[in-house]
Amino acid sequence: MSTFILTESKLDPAKAVYDFTLPAGDGWMHEIKPGQFFRIVDLEGNQAVDTLFYNAQDMSDRYSGQDTIRGQGGIYLTTGTKLISSEGNVLATIVADTCGRHDTLGGACAAESNQVRYALDKRWMHSCRDTFMLAISRWGRGATKCDITHNINFFMNVPVTPDGKLSFADGVSAGGKYVELQAEMDLICLISNCPQLNNPCNAYNPTPVRLLIWD
């Protein structure tokens, strides 16, 4: 059985320089400065928060799930995990985590992958990659679909068995649990607060998350 090590933060939400509640199904794209602390709070529990990071100076230098898990020799993200970019740079470090495990293998739901996974008539349903598309289109600055890559799913539990099976297990999160990162460079963060209604990644009940930033 896996052990989960939980680490709390001493930062006070009342002193945050940014405090925003992101509704279920919405997108968010925002800059985070080097040294700033960034917390995502799972307000009601078992929400999946699909997240990407980019070097704000050069978006082609971006979060890489494969480089991140290989760098730490393990597939689950938690306190101490360094988020590694496609160019081998450290984007951010997870400094607190009261959930204990986050996924970076399962990717984001999409209109087309919902057709493959569930039924051909699911294309119309809201999805994370549609949220990402709208967010980067609004962001502009040359961002396109090729910048939507393999994301982190904060608060999601995707275990891999020793014989190579992948499953989507019950959530390990609960209301009020959070993950906190410290930016190691000038970052852009892109979030889709997952709207998936076809599987238990958010307990079939998408809920809001709170986003906080401290200097």
Place this chain on the structure above:
Amino acid sequence: MITEEILFEEVLPGGGLWSWTLRRHMTLRITDVEGGANVGLMAYDADQPLDRLNLPDTLKAQYTAKLARGHVLMSDMGHALLSITADTVGWHDPLGGHGNAALVEKKYGVATYQEKRNDWHRNAHDGFLIELGKYGLGKRDLVANVNFFSRVDVDAEGKMNFHPGNSRARDHVDLRAEMNVLVVVNTCQHPLDPNPKYAPKPVKLAILKTPPPGADDFCRNFRGENQRSFILTGRLFPGA
């Protein structure tokens, strides 16, 4: 009846890089010549390269963290790019990614072209960028790659373990294109290979003319998810 015909073949040395556009229903056969090879691979819709290999979608659709016969490499738009129609290995790695110049220098030291000529140390990241650049693609088009012939498994705590000797001499894997597919490959060592020596292995690449998948095709019918991906792929070729 002859059902397959080798159109051409070539040997790619260790540390080599290569790309080619497989027309729909052609097959790329990759053979491990000496044993212990590693082939990093990325794939794109040759007609619309924004439609590209997506390993998270591939893995979650087939509930797997390894690739073997029957599995289909899927794009981020729900299409079947490549079907694994034959496989004598049984485990190919979708987790480990690829190394870059810093990793190769740290593991194997410096060996420049000026000093070593074609025995210099190459790395997968630069190899992918070189081949992608030939199609107008670049850093933003890099995707999570497969490592054919390599095995990385995961224990109960999530720790990743590389298995040396996963592939033997003459092992091979067949990848049938289900649409027109740009494949970009290189033969650098797996980034988790514990061998302290720079010793990338050669592979033989063969392009085969193969029949289209029938209604009873193994990969098409491997799972309901694969059947639906084949339907979406067929819609790219209406009337064909």
